[in-house]
Structures are given as structure tokens and as C-alpha cells.
Amino acid sequence: MLRSVGFAFLILLSQIGATMEERMEHGYYKYHPMTEITSWMQQIVREHPSLVSTEAYGKTFENRTISLLKIGERTSGVEKKAIWMDCGIHAREWIAPAFCQYFVREILQAYNKTDPKMREMMKNVDFYVTPVLNVDGYIYSWTDNTTRLWRKTRSPGPEDCVCFGDGGTDLNRNFDALWGTVGMSHNCCSLFYAGAGPLSEPESQAVTEFVGSRKADILCFLTIHNYGQMVLVPYGHPNIISPNHNELMEVGLAAADAIRGVHGTSYTVGISHDILYPHSGLSMDWARLVGIPFSFCLELRDKGQHGFELPEEQVRATCEEAYAGVLHIVRHVHDKIFCRSGAVAITATTTTLWTTLLVAAWVTGCTTAL
Ligand SMILES: [Zn+2]
Numbered sequence: 001m002l003r004s005v006g007f008a009f010l011i012l013l014s015q016i017g018a019t020m021e022e023r024m025e026h027g028y029y030k031y032h033p034m035t036e037i038t039s040w041m042q043q044i045v046r047e048h049p050s051l052v053s054t055e056a057y058g059k060t061f062e063n064r065t066i067s068l069l070k071i072g073e074r075t076s077g078v079e080k081k082a083i084w085m086d087c088g089i090h091a092r093e094w095i096a097p098a099f100c101q102y103f104v105r106e107i108l109q110a111y112n113k114t115d116p117k118m119r120e121m122m123k124n125v126d127f128y129v130t131p132v133l134n135v136d137g138y139i140y141s142w143t144d145n146t147t148r149l150w151r152k153t154r155s156p157g158p159e160d161c162v163c164f165g166d167g168g169t170d171l172n173r174n175f176d177a178l179w180g181t182v183g184m185s186h187n188c189c190s191l192f193y194a195g196a197g198p199l200s201e202p203e204s205q206a207v208t209e210f211v212g213s214r215k216a217d218i219l220c221f222l223t224i225h226n227y228g229q230m231v232l233v234p235y236g237h238p239n240i241i242s243p244n245h246n247e248l249m250e251v252g253l254a255a256a257d258a259i260r261g262v263h264g265t266s267y268t269v270g271i272s273h274d275i276l277y278p279h280s281g282l283s284m285d286w287a288r289l290v291g292i293p294f295s296f297c298l299e300l301r302d303k304g305q306h307g308f309e310l311p312e313e314q315v316r317a318t319c320e321e322a323y324a325g326v327l328h329i330v331r332h333v334h335d336k337i338f339c340r341s342g343a344v345a346i347t348a349t350t351t352t353l354w355t356t357l358l359v360a361a362w363v364t365g366c367t368t369a370l
Contacts, residue, residue: 029316058206061155072126086130091137092308096224100131102319163189177286183279220294221287228299232272234288236279255325262321339366
């Protein structure tokens with residue numbers, strides 16, 4: 001009898017333990033190693049089974065799985081559009097994966113608090129969020145102080161590559177977008193080594209295949225980096241310009257305004273070759289070149305004081321302000337497709353604005369929260 005009571009007690013304890021583990025609050029204002037990010041992804045799927053699923057869409061050089069979270073209402077018979085976001089393409093930019101995690105929490109919280117705009121967007125759009133794209137590099141950057149500033153992948157480079165720092169390819173020079181022309185290196189030891197050829201790396205191949213096969217449905221491509229406090233628009237190469245350049249700039253400038261409105265942080269907006277430097281093989285450029293209408297790269301805090309080693313005390317504020325900027329972009333992209341009348345109404349004169357918006361909302365069924 002005693003033995004069976006003790007056994008039951010043990011079972012109860014293990015159940016409580018499991019429940020506590022499942023409900024354990026994820027720390028959104030700190031940096032997490034890859035194992036914790038993977039567990040967090042599983043936890044998010046468990047907690048929101050009707051809204052979130054995970055999808056493995058590629059393997060890294062070291063044969064690790066690259067996964068994303070797909071977030072949106074499952075609506076049968078309705079063709080949904082999508083928004084792409086990847087973080088952690090450069091290993092040492094730890095604030096980027098932290099932002100992706102924060103972004104996922106915020107949109108889910110907004111949805112669950114019945115924010116009408118978020119509900120509407122999740123009906124029309126799926127968010128594809130990759131918290132860590134360069135998984136091998138990210139894990140390597142967590143090894144110790146000597147590897148903390150690792151940027152590239154962990155592929156060894158060409159056979160004759162001998163350098164202090166173990167090779168690796170800069171994934172954001174490896175995409176098939178005017179590959180190998182400017183702002184990169186063919187020296188395998190360089191931080192900006194573009195790889196043996198366009199898409200020589202399995203990680204850039206995975207993104208190209210996944211996004212490329214859905215390019216007609218992807219409205220917006222967002223890639224998150226640090227540092228510099230910038231909203232960058234295509235292209236890195238100085239000889240080409242996007243057909244919708246003016247609109248990209250308008251949306252980018254408004255996103256920077258939204259960012260400034262949160263903590264007063266100032267972001268510069270511009271073409272990447274202009275305000276950064278000319279470069280090629282960028283994922284943002286590739287996305288725009290294959291026809292995804294909106295493509296942005298965000299360079300999060302700071303402006304160089306701490307650089308890639310942004311202190312954890314700044315994670316919260318950095319994520320809060322960046323979220324406001326991204327939300328502005330996402331809303332614009334969504335409303336342009338799904339609330340056309342509302343978009344026209346915004347240009348109406350101020351005297352008739354509210355009336356017009358109300359009519360537009362009624363006509364389109366869109367929530368025109370500004
Ligand atoms: Zn970067």
C-alpha cells in the first residue's frame with residue numbers, strides 16, 4: 001500500500017514537473033543558445049496548435065535542420081499570401097534571433113487579445129519566420145569568447161583554403177543576385193567570402209528553394225541583421241534600381257518614424273549601396289529580383305558602441321522599437337493587397353478622412369486602424 005502511494009506520488013510529481021516545464025516562460029529579453037531556441041519553437045507550436053506549425057526546409061553544411069514557424073489562420077479554400085522573415089543569417093548578430101522570437105510572441109499575443117487588425121492579417125497572410133538561418137555559425141558563435149564574433153557558415157571553403165579562422169562563407173554574399181560582382185571577396189579567409197559560386201551553400205539554397213517556389217504568394221521579404229540602425233532597400237549593386245523604389249523608400253521612412261516613436265532611436269533609411277556600401281549576392285536583392293514586391297533588410301541597434309555584442313539590457317528596447325517598424329511594413333503590405341479602398345482613402349483630405357475611412361472599412365471589410 002505504502003509502496004503504491006509512493007509510486008503514485010512520484011507520478012504526480014513528474015506530471016507537475018512536465019506541466020511546469022511546458023509552461024515555463026521563455027525569456028524574451030535575453031540571448032538564447034540554439035538548443036533553447038529549438039525548444040522554444042516546439043513550445044510555441046504546442047501552445048498554439050491551430051495557428052502555428054513548424055516546417056523543416058533545409059539542412060546546414062553540418063547537417064543540422066533549418067526550421068521556420070508558419071503562423072496564420074488555417075483557412076480552407078482561401079488562397080493566402082505570405083510574409084517572410086529570417087533572422088541570424090550572420091552568426092554573431094545575436095540580437096536578430098532575439099528579435100524573431102519577440103516578433104512571434106507579439107503577433108500571437110495581439111491575435112489572442114483579439115486585436116482586430118492582427119486577426120484580419122492572419123486570415124489573409126501566413127508569416128514564415130526563421131529564427132536562426134545560419135544554424136551552424138550561430139552554434140559556433142556560442143562556443144567561447146574566441147568564436148563569439150563568427151559571421152559566416154561553417155563550410156570549409158575550397159580544398160586549398162588555409163586560413164586562420166576556418167573558412168566559412170558569408171551567406172549574405174552567396175545569393176544569386178549579381179553574385180561576385182562588388183562588395184565581396186573571393187578570398188576564402190575574408191569575412192565577406194562569397195563562396196565558390198552563387199548558392200554554393202546549402203543554407204542559401206534552402207531559402208532560394210522555399211521562397212522561390214512560393215514567390216507569387218510572398219508579398220514581403222524581411223531579413224534581420226545588426227548593427228547600424230538602418231532600414232535598407234534594394235539593391236546593393238549601384239547599377240540597378242527597383243521599379244517600386246519610391247514606394248519602398250516611403251514605407252521604409254514611415255517604418256523609421258514608427259521606430260523613433262517608441263524610444264526615440266533614429267534609423268537611417270536608404271538604398272544599401274548608398275548608405276552602407278556596394279555589395280552583391282544579398283538575399284534581400286535576390287528576393288526583389290525574383291519579383292517579391294517588398295524587400296527590406298533591417299540593421300538593428302546599435303551604431304557601433306557595442307556593435308555585435310549588444311548588451312542584453314538593450315534587447316527589450318531594441319525589439320520593442322523594431323517591432324513597431326516591422327509592423328508598419330507588414331500592415332502596408334497587407335493593406336495594399338487586401339484593403340485597396342482603404343489605401344485610397346488614406347490620401348483623402350483631412351476633412352473627409354474619417355468619413356471616407358469608415359465607408360472604405362465597410363466596403364472592404366478591412367480594419368483601417370492607423
Ligand atoms: Zn549581418
